[in-house]
Structures are given as C-alpha cells and as structure tokens.
Amino acid sequence: MSFEGAAQQLSEAGREFYGRGWVLGTSGNFSALISREPLDICITASGNEKGKLAETHFLKVNQNAEVIEGKGKPSAETLLHLTLYYLKPEANSILHTHSVWGTILSDKFYANGAIEIEGYEMLKGLNGVRTHEHREVLPIIENSQDYVALAHIIENVIRENPNAHGIYLRRHGLYTWGNSIAEAKRHIEIFEFLFEVLGRQRKA
Amino acid sequence: MSFEGAAQQLSEAGREFYGRGWVLGTSGNFSALISREPLDICITASGNEKGKLAETHFLKVNQNAEVIEGKGKPSAETLLHLTLYYLKPEANSILHTHSVWGTILSDKFYANGAIEIEGYEMLKGLNGVRTHEHREVLPIIENSQDYVALAHIIENVIRENPNAHGIYLRRHGLYTWGNSIAEAKRHIEIFEFLFEVLGRQRKA
Amino acid sequence: MSFEGAAQQLSEAGREFYGRGWVLGTSGNFSALISREPLDICITASGNEKGKLAETHFLKVNQNAEVIEGKGKPSAETLLHLTLYYLKPEANSILHTHSVWGTILSDKFYANGAIEIEGYEMLKGLNGVRTHEHREVLPIIENSQDYVALAHIIENVIRENPNAHGIYLRRHGLYTWGNSIAEAKRHIEIFEFLFEVLGRQRKA
Amino acid sequence: MSFEGAAQQLSEAGREFYGRGWVLGTSGNFSALISREPLDICITASGNEKGKLAETHFLKVNQNAEVIEGKGKPSAETLLHLTLYYLKPEANSILHTHSVWGTILSDKFYANGAIEIEGYEMLKGLNGVRTHEHREVLPIIENSQDYVALAHIIENVIRENPNAHGIYLRRHGLYTWGNSIAEAKRHIEIFEFLFEVLGRQRKA
Numbered sequence: 001m002s003f004e005g006a007a008q009q010l011s012e013a014g015r016e017f018y019g020r021g022w023v024l025g026t027s028g029n030f031s032a033l034i035s036r037e038p039l040d041i042c043i044t045a046s047g048n049e050k051g052k053l054a055e056t057h058f059l060k061v062n063q064n065a066e067v068i069e070g071k072g073k074p075s076a077e078t079l080l081h082l083t084l085y086y087l088k089p090e091a092n093s094i095l096h097t098h099s100v101w102g103t104i105l106s107d108k109f110y111a112n113g114a115i116e117i118e119g120y121e122m123l124k125g126l127n128g129v130r131t132h133e134h135r136e137v138l139p140i141i142e143n144s145q146d147y148v149a150l151a152h153i154i155e156n157v158i159r160e161n162p163n164a165h166g167i168y169l170r171r172h173g174l175y176t177w178g179n180s181i182a183e184a185k186r187h188i189e190i191f192e193f194l195f196e197v198l199g200r201q202r203k204a
Numbered sequence: 205m206s207f208e209g210a211a212q213q214l215s216e217a218g219r220e221f222y223g224r225g226w227v228l229g230t231s232g233n234f235s236a237l238i239s240r241e242p243l244d245i246c247i248t249a250s251g252n253e254k255g256k257l258a259e260t261h262f263l264k265v266n267q268n269a270e271v272i273e274g275k276g277k278p279s280a281e282t283l284l285h286l287t288l289y290y291l292k293p294e295a296n297s298i299l300h301t302h303s304v305w306g307t308i309l310s311d312k313f314y315a316n317g318a319i320e321i322e323g324y325e326m327l328k329g330l331n332g333v334r335t336h337e338h339r340e341v342l343p344i345i346e347n348s349q350d351y352v353a354l355a356h357i358i359e360n361v362i363r364e365n366p367n368a369h370g371i372y373l374r375r376h377g378l379y380t381w382g383n384s385i386a387e388a389k390r391h392i393e394i395f396e397f398l399f400e401v402l403g404r405q406r407k408a
Numbered sequence: 409m410s411f412e413g414a415a416q417q418l419s420e421a422g423r424e425f426y427g428r429g430w431v432l433g434t435s436g437n438f439s440a441l442i443s444r445e446p447l448d449i450c451i452t453a454s455g456n457e458k459g460k461l462a463e464t465h466f467l468k469v470n471q472n473a474e475v476i477e478g479k480g481k482p483s484a485e486t487l488l489h490l491t492l493y494y495l496k497p498e499a500n501s502i503l504h505t506h507s508v509w510g511t512i513l514s515d516k517f518y519a520n521g522a523i524e525i526e527g528y529e530m531l532k533g534l535n536g537v538r539t540h541e542h543r544e545v546l547p548i549i550e551n552s553q554d555y556v557a558l559a560h561i562i563e564n565v566i567r568e569n570p571n572a573h574g575i576y577l578r579r580h581g582l583y584t585w586g587n588s589i590a591e592a593k594r595h596i597e598i599f600e601f602l603f604e605v606l607g608r609q610r611k612a
Numbered sequence: 613m614s615f616e617g618a619a620q621q622l623s624e625a626g627r628e629f630y631g632r633g634w635v636l637g638t639s640g641n642f643s644a645l646i647s648r649e650p651l652d653i654c655i656t657a658s659g660n661e662k663g664k665l666a667e668t669h670f671l672k673v674n675q676n677a678e679v680i681e682g683k684g685k686p687s688a689e690t691l692l693h694l695t696l697y698y699l700k701p702e703a704n705s706i707l708h709t710h711s712v713w714g715t716i717l718s719d720k721f722y723a724n725g726a727i728e729i730e731g732y733e734m735l736k737g738l739n740g741v742r743t744h745e746h747r748e749v750l751p752i753i754e755n756s757q758d759y760v761a762l763a764h765i766i767e768n769v770i771r772e773n774p775n776a777h778g779i780y781l782r783r784h785g786l787y788t789w790g791n792s793i794a795e796a797k798r799h800i801e802i803f804e805f806l807f808e809v810l811g812r813q814r815k816a
Contacts, residue, residue, distance in 0.1 A: 020225070021632070024801040025737035049794070098734060100808045107813070121347055121376035122302060125229035131349045132375065143733055145743045171744065172733035182253070189228040196304045199812070200403070201311070224429070325551055325580035326506060329433035335553045336579065386457070393432040400508045404607070405515070428633070529755055529784035530710060533637035539757045540783065590661070597636040604712045608811070609719070 001092070001181075003060055003069065006032035006042040009181040011053035013095065014044075016185070018051030022097040022192060026050065028173065029075045032093040032181055033085060039063035043081060045072030076147055083151040084177060087158045090127075091177035093184040098173035101195040106140050106168045108202070114139050114161075115168060117194050125190040126165045127183060138191070139164055143172040166191060205296070205385075207264055207273065210236035210246040213385040215257035217299065218248075220389070222255030226301040226396060230254065232377065233279045236297040236385055237289060243267035247285060249276030280351055287355040288381060291362045294331075295381035297388040302377035305399040310344050310372045312406070318343050318365075319372060321398050329394040330369045331387060342395070343368055347376040370395060409500070409589075411468055411477065414440035414450040417589040419461035421503065422452075424593070426459030430505040430600060434458065436581065437483045440501040440589055441493060447471035451489060453480030484555055491559040492585060495566045498535075499585035501592040506581035509603040514548050514576045516610070522547045522569075523576060525602050533598040534573045535591060546599070547572055551580040574599060613704070613793075615672055615681065618644035618654040621793040623665035625707065626656075628797070630663030634709040634804060638662065640785065641687045644705040644793055645697060651675035655693060657684030688759055695763040696789060699770045702739075703789035705796040710785035713807040718752050718780045720814070726751045726773075727780060729806050737802040738777045739795060750803070751776055755784040778803060 010030040017023045028050050031043035041061055044050070048057045060069035065078050081094050109115045117123065118135040126136065139157045144150045150169075157167060165187055166176035174191055178184030214234040221227045232254050235247035245265055248254070252261045264273035269282050285298050313319045321327065322339040330340065343361045348354045354373075361371060369391055370380035378395055382388030418438040425431045436458050439451035449469055452458070456465045468477035471494075473486050489502050517523050525531065526543040534544065547565045552558045558577075565575060573595055574584035582599055586592030622642040629635045640662050643655035653673055656662070660669045672681035677690050693706050721727050729735065730747040738748065751769045756762045762781075769779060777799055778788035786803055790796030 021805070024805045025734060025798045027734060027737060049798075098805075100805065100812060103732065103734075103809050104813050119375055120307065121373070122229060122231060122307075125231060132347050143744050169733070171731055186229045186253075193225070193228045193302075193304065197307050200304060201308050323579055324511065325577070326433060326435060326511075329435060336551050390433045390457075397429070397432045397506075397508065401511050404508060405512050527783055528715065529781070530637060530639060530715075533639060540755050594637045594661075601633070601636045601710075601712065605715050608712060609716050 001032055001034060001042075003034055003042050003058070004055060006034065006093075006181065007053075007055040007058040010042070010044070010058070010093075011055075013181060013185045013188075014050040014053045017097055017188065018049070020192070022099045022188070023050035024098070027098040029077055029081070029096050030094075031081045033091070034060060036085075036089075039082065039085060040068065041081060041085065043078055044075060045070065046075045047073070079147045079151050080154060080175065083154055084158070084175065087155060088177055090179050091184075092179050093181040094175060094177045095181075095184045095188050096173055096175050097188055097192070099192055099195065101199040102168065102174050102192065103171055104199055105195050106170045106172070110140050110142075110170050112140075115195070115198070117198065120194060120197065122190055122193055122197075125186055127178065127187070137161060137164060138166055138168055138174075140168045140170050143169045205236055205238060205246075207238055207246050207262070208259060210238065210297075210385065211257075211259040211262040214246070214248070214262070214297075215259075217385060217389045217392075218254040218257045221301055221392065222253070224396070226303045226392070227254035228302070231302040233281055233285070233300050234298075235282075235285045237295070238264060240289075240293075243286065243289060244272065245285060245289065247282055248279060249274065250279045251277070283351045283355050284358060284379065287358055288362070288379065291359060292381055294383050295388075296383050297385040298379060298381045299385075299388045299392050300377055300379050301392055301396070303396055303399065305403040306372065306378050306396065307375055308403055309399050310374045310376070314344050314346075314374050316344075319399070319402070321402065324398060324401065326394055326397055329390055331382065331391070341365060341368060342370055342372055344372045344374050347374045409440055409442060409450075411442055411450050411466070412463060414442065414501075414589065415461075415463040415466040418450070418452070418466070418501075419463075421589060421593045421596075422458040422461045425505055425596065426457070428600070430507045430596070431458035432506070435506040437485055437489070437504050438502075439489045441499070442468060444493075444497075447490065447493060448476070449489060449493065451486055452483060453478065454483045455481070487555045487559050488562060488583065491562055492566070492583065495563060496585055498587050499592075500587050501589040502583060502585045503589075503592045503596050504581055504583045505596055505600070507600055507603065509607040510576065510582050510600065511579055512607055513603050514578045514580070518548050518550075518578050520548075523603070523606070525606065528602060528605065530598055530601055530605075533594055535586065535595070544602075545569060545572060546574055546576055548576045548578050551577045613644055613646060613654075615646055615654050615670070616667060618646065618705075618793065619665075619667040619670040622654070622656070622670070622705075623667075625793060625797045625800075626662040626665045629709055629800065630661070632804070634711045634800070635662035636710070639710040641689055641693070641708050642706075643690075643693045645703070646672060648697075648701075651694070651697060652680065653693060653697065655690055656687060657682065658687045659685070691759045691763050692766060692787065695766055696770070696787065699767060700789055702791050703796075704791050705793040706787060706789045707793075707796045707800050708785055708787045709800055709804070711804055711807065713811040714780065714786050714804065715783055716811055717807050718782045718784070722752050722754075722782050724752075727807070727810070729810065732806060732809065734802055734805055737798055739790065739799070749773060749776060750778055750780055750786075752780045752782055755781045
C-alpha cells in the first residue's frame with residue numbers, strides 16, 4: 001500500500017469512528033503496513049483529532065519506531081502496533097478505538113480474562129468465521145503506561161490466543177487488525193456492535 | 205422497476221441504515237423485484253459495506269439464484285429473498301438489517317416464538333394497519349447456516365402467520381418487505397423504533 | 409409567514425428530527441400559520457418521509473380542514489393542529505414528533521395524567537420560563553383514532569392546563585407549539601432532552 | 613486570537629456538539645480569549661441555536677461584561693466565563709454544554725460534592741494528565757439564577773479545587789476550559805465520554 005493511499009483510507013475510517021463516538025478527544029490510533037521487509041508502517045501522529053485527519057497527520061515509522069517520513073511525534077502506542085504486525089503476519093492494518101460499551105465490558109469481564117462472545121450472526125464478519133456458533137474470546141489486558149512491558153504482555157497473550165481477532169486494554173480500548181484497512185474497519189464495527197449487544201443485554 | 209433505479213434506491217436506504225448502526229460490518233442485504241414472471245431480482249452482492257453501495261455492488265439474479273447480470277457473489281441469503289418473493293406476491297422489495305435492539309429482543313422472546321407489539325401509534329406505519337390497537341406478531345426463527353433448510357422453515361412460518369409484516373432470525377436480524385422500496389424502508393424504521401421502545405421499556 | 413418560507417423551514421426541522429430518530433417511518437407532522445383571520449395553515453401532507461420534505465409535500469389548509477393549495481391528502485391529525493391554533497392564539501407553528509423516550513414516559517406516567525418535569529436548567533428553553541425551578545406539567549391524553557373526539561378532549565385538557573407548553577398522546581407522540589417555527593423546534597428539543605433525562609434516570 | 617477566527621472555530625465546535633445532542637434547544641455557550649490585558653473575550657450572544665452559529669452570533673465583551681463589538685444580548689452566564697478567565701490564567705477558551713448523562717450524574721453525585729473519575733485511559737486527554745491512574749474530581753455546584761452569587765461560589769470552588777479541569781452546575785451543565793479552543797473542545801469530549809461510561813456503568 002502507498003503511504004498516501006493508507007493515510008487517505010485511515011482518515012476516512014477515522015471520520016466514521018469519530019461520528020460514532022469511538023475516538024472522542026484525541027483517542028485512538030490507526031496504522032497500515034507499507035512494507036513488511038523491512039517493516040515500515042503508516043501511523044497516526046500523536047495528539048490529533050481523529051475526525052479530521054489528513055495526510056499531514058500521519059507518519060512513516062520503521063521497525064525501531066523511528067520516524068522516517070512526516071512531521072510530528074509518533075503515538076506512544078506505536079510500539080504496540082509494531083508488536084502486533086510482528087506477531088500477526090496476516091495483518092496489513094491495525095485499528096484502535098475507545099468506546100463506551102467496550103470500556104464498560106472490559107471492566108466487568110476483567111476478572112474472567114476475556115470478553116467471550118458466542119452465537120451471534122454478526123460474528124461471521126470476523127475473518128475466517130463461517131458460523132454464528134463461533135466462540136470469540138477477546139483477551140482483556142490490564143492497562144499500563146509502560147509500553148515496553150505492555151508489548152511483552154501482548155506478545156504472550158497473542159501467543160496464548162492465536163485465534164483471537166483482537167485484544168482489549170482494560171478501561172482503555174480495542175485493538176483489532178485485518179488483511180486490509182477495510183477488513184480491520186469491519187472488525188472494529190463487528191466488535192463494537194457486539195459490545196453494545198452484550199452491554200445492553202446484561203442490563204435487560 | 206429498472207435495475208439501475210432499484211440499485212440507486214437500495215444504496216440510499218443502505219446509507220441511511222448504516223448511519224443508524226443497523227447494517228454495521230458488511231451485515232444486511234437488500235433486494236427489489238425487477239420482474240415477477242420470470243422472477244428476477246436486484247440484490248446486493250456479498251461482502252460489501254452497506255453505507256457505500258453503488259450500482260456495481262448489485263446483481264441481477266433469477267429464480268434459481270443464478271447471477272444474470274453484474275459481477276460478484278450473491279449473498280448466501282439470496283435464497284431467503286427468493287422464498288419471500290414467492291410467498292408474498294405483494295412484495296416488491298425485501299430489506300434485511302441487523303440491529304442491537306432487534307438482536308436482544310429476538311433472544312429474550314425466542315421462547316415465546318415471536319416479538320409481539322401492540323398498542324403503539326407507530327404500528328400504523330405498517331401496510332394495512334389502521335389503528336394503534338393492532339397486535340403485530342413478528343415470528344422469531346432459530347438462526348442457521350443451512351439456508352435450504354431455513355427457506356423451508358420460513359415458508360412454514362409465513363404460511364402460519366399470514367398477517368406478519370416481517371420475520372426475525374434469532375440473534376441475526378429482521379426481514380421485512382413492502383410493495384415498494386420506500387414501503388419496505390418504512391417497515392424497517394417502524395420495527396426498529398418499536399424494538400428500541402420494547403427493549404428500553406423492559407429495563408425501565 | 410409565506411407558504412414557501414414555512415415549507416422550507418418545516419422541511420429543515422424535519423431533516424433534523426429525522427436524523428435524531430424522532431420522526432421515523434412517516435410519523436410526525438408539522439405546521440405553521442399562514443394567516444389567523446381567516447385561519448390558513450401550511451401543513452405536511454399525509455404519508456411522506458419527514459427527512460426528505462420539499463415544498464410539494466405541504467398543503468395549505470383552511471379552518472374547515474379543506475385543502476386550498478397543494479396536492480395530497482391532509483394528515484388525519486390536521487384537526488388537532490387546527491384545534492391547537494384556535495386554543496393558543498400565540499401559536500404560529502405546531503410540531504408533532506414520535507420519540508422512543510417520549511413513548512416510554514407517556515406510558516409509565518399515564519396513570520398520573522402528566523409527565524411532570526421540575527428543577528432542570530433546560531426548562532428555561534420553554535417560552536416564558538425564567539428559572540430551572542419551574543414545574544412543567546405535560547398532560548398525557550389517551551391515544552385514539554377518533555380525531556373529532558380527540559380534538560374535544562384536547563380542548564378540555566388545554567383549558568385545564570393553560571400553562572402547559574405541549575401535550576402528549578399516549579404511546580403516540582408530543583405536540584408542542586411556538587410563536588415561530590424556530591421556537592416550536594426549540595420546544596421539541598427541550599422536551600426530548602428532558603424525556604431522555606427522565607427515562608434514563610428512572611432506570612439508574 | 614482574532615475575533616473572526618475565534619467565532620469560526622467556536623461555531624464549528626457548536627455544530628459538532630449540537631450533532632451529539634450536547635447543546636439542544638439554545639443551551640450552552642462558548643467563548644475564547646481575544647486579549648488578556650485588557651480582558652476581552654469573544655462569546656456567543658444569548659438565544660441562538662448552537663448548531664448554526666455564524667460570526668454574527670458572537671459578541672466581543674470586556675471585563676465588565678459590556679458589549680464592545682457585535683449585536684445582541686450577552687448570555688446571562690457571561691459573568692461565569694469572565695470569572696473563570698480571571699481565575700484560570702492558562703484558559704484561552706471556555707466551553708459550556710448540557711448533556712443527558714452529565715445532567716443525570718450531577719444529580720446523583722450532588723450529595724458527594726463532585727463527580728469523581730479514576731482509572732480510565734481517556735483521562736489522559738485532559739491537559740497535564742499522564743496516566744489513567746489520575747483521579748479527576750469535578751466539583752458539582754448547586755444551580756442558581758443569581759449569577760453574581762454563582763460567580764462567587766465558583767471562585768471559592770475553583771480555589772479549593774485547583775487541579776480540576778472543569779466544574780458542573782447541578783442539573784444544568786459542564787464548564788471546562790483549555791489553552792486553545794481545540795483543547796477546550798477535547799476536554800468537553802473527554803468529560804462527556806466518561807460521563808456516559810459512568811452513567812451506563814451504574815446501571816449495568
């Protein structure tokens with residue numbers, strides 16, 4: 001993918017997510033793979049509104065988290081993106097959102113270690129899922145400001161949950177990925193829909 | 205109706221429904237009747253975002269579910285659309301959405317066999333309903349990935365509930381129809397509004 | 409007000425309310441006063457989508473509910489608008505919406521005869537209200553398809569509640585008015601906001 | 613900041629907030645600092661819809677709350693803005709919104725004296741906050757129509773809570789500020805997101 005094309009598609013995803021209230025403030029961050037060997041990614045710079053992104057709000061970053069194109073500070077969470085690209089060879093895009101229902105569920109199910117979702121047709125929107133009888137186990141990881149430690153924890157959790165389509169940082173937000181920006185965006189929508197169903201159902 | 209006109213109106217309905225969160229991911233599918241004898245329909249191809257449909261995302265399909273115009277794979281649920289057109293001679297459009305409140309209600313009322321709605325002025329938006337005292341019985345059918353079996357079950361349920369304005373696949377979504385795309389769209393809005401009322405009321 | 413100007417402003421209010429889900433399906437109706445002597449009003453014709461109104465979707469109707477300009481059938485509720493203009497000399501516009509929260513509250517508080525709202529700053533958006541300590545008593549009237557009988561009931565209720573800024577038809581919708589379309593629209597927003605606060609608070 | 617630039621940016625924030633239902637009716641008011649010595653601010657005139665603001669809906673007001681540019685009546689709450697600019701030398705913009713969740717929380721937690729929020733990643737969107745472990749204490753002040761008395765109460769509360777990023781008038785709305793309009797807008801989004809999380813969580 002070209003840097004320009006990635007920035008344009010990620011900006012559009014940002015406008016959609018902002019409209020739905022999933023990246024309020026300057027929360028969330030988005031990336032796409034530019035090349036795998038060497039690992040170069042296009043990622044949102046830190047601190048911008050996600051509903052009004054333009055190409056100038058993106059950086060090209062290498063596998064050492066160094067900025068090789070663009071102006072601005074890479075997000076502190078760049079390391080988590082790089083870790084996920086390393087662990088998930090099929091990932092060409094990684095999207096991270098903060099939603100109300102996700103935040104609530106990540107807290108309620110923290111003691112269980114995961115948000116488990118089973119029996120919904122909407123699950124078929126996740127890559128490779130063929131039936132609503134699928135059981136998606138979305139691991140919840142304790143939030144931290146130590147991103148190096150967090151990257152190691154994520155590495156372990158991903159290895160232990162090879163079938164998960166995402167991870168959730170407790171009271172923080174969802175990370176999911178896809179083989180394209182469109183697929184990663186679809187995964188965000190699927191998870192957010194199901195979070196809302198689970199959140200509202202617990203009260204009903 | 206012309207294929208082009210149907211595709212344009214269905215695309216617009218898709219944008220509206222996507223905005224309201226009723227066809228997130230690539231969920232939902234929409235069709236309109238092109239001719240009844242022989243039975244030809246215009247239907248969304250599989251796997252596209254419903255908020256950004258254009259004519260190229262639609263297929264013309266015949267009564268054997270064969271693509272006779274357009275590129276792409278017909279939705280696995282095309283068979284359900286064809287079955288409904290066969291059973292409902294007044295139907296010129298069939299719309300299918302996945303909403304949070306519908307999903308929740310279809311689960312809660314599954315044991316009852318139907319979502320029953322009575323006493324709301326909004327019911328008058330359903331074709332032929334003249335008073336809020338109308339009792340709408342919306343049958344709930346267990347979800348399945350075996351679409352041939354599902355089509356037979358739908359056939360029985362529709363014959364047993366000749367007055368129903370739609371059916372609900374459990375934890376999956378709503379199917380409703382109308383004598384025009386505008387009427388089918390109105391039926392979606394009526395049901396979704398009433399699902400939200402019932403869903404929120406159960407908690408209040 | 410000119411018919412064209414009224415139609416344009418009411419169409420814009422319709423787009424706004426539709427976006428918020430307060431006039432789904434073809435629910436709701438909107439009017440404005442063209443002249444008081446003789447009483448002529450501009451009102452939505454029956455059966456149109458309220459998110460896409462244009463001048464052709466409006467009728468000029470006289471005090472006998474006869475169409476004197478425009479094509480289409482006047483809403484069955486035209487009689488209620490005319491009754492309200494007759495009873496409320498300050499009203500230059502009447503707006504009617506169907507919302508989820510209003511529907512729920514009108515049912516819950518039906519036995520009380522009114523939705524009572526007190527102590528909210530937002531009440532100051534209602535004409536003539538100077539303090540949040542104001543107590544708004546919004547009468548709830550049983551819904552009916554007999555509009556002549558309903559008009560008489562409304563007449564009595566309005567006379568008994570001269571300070572009310574609106575009335576609610578049970579499980580149907582809100583009627584409110586204003587000395588301009590802008591004020592009537594503001595009243596809708598104020599009531600809908602407060603309905604949501606009350607509805608969510610009852611559950612909290 | 614120029615008056616024109618401030619009016620344009622505040623208008624845009626108004627459109628965003630109106631879309632989200634945080635400034636319905638004609639609620640809310642927005643300001644930005646034009647100069648600190650002497651203290652001149654650009655502030656919304658009273659009584660306008662916040663979703664359709666243009667430069668003509670703004671006034672330049674001096675430290676005595678006198679209009680020195682523009683037409684219209686300054687909001688009764690202008691005094692509160694001036695008090696906050698006086699107390700918070702870092703504030704270059706002050707935004708005030710009325711939301712459903714904030715209204716509910718301000719009532720529920722009134723007896724506690726504050727809405728306390730701790731442990732959410734989203735808190736890092738508040739100026740100077742470096743970790744989700746931050747505890748934000750948002751003081752709740754009883755609502756009043758006596759703005760002179762209210763200004764004195766706000767002065768005391770701000771002096772007692774030097775680290776607070778905002779204050780809440782009970783059953784009325786949020787005041788927050790920022791070193792730019794963008795930062796104040798971000799603070800509104802952060803607080804509103806967290807209000808919704810807390811409000812929904814209390815019910816779950």
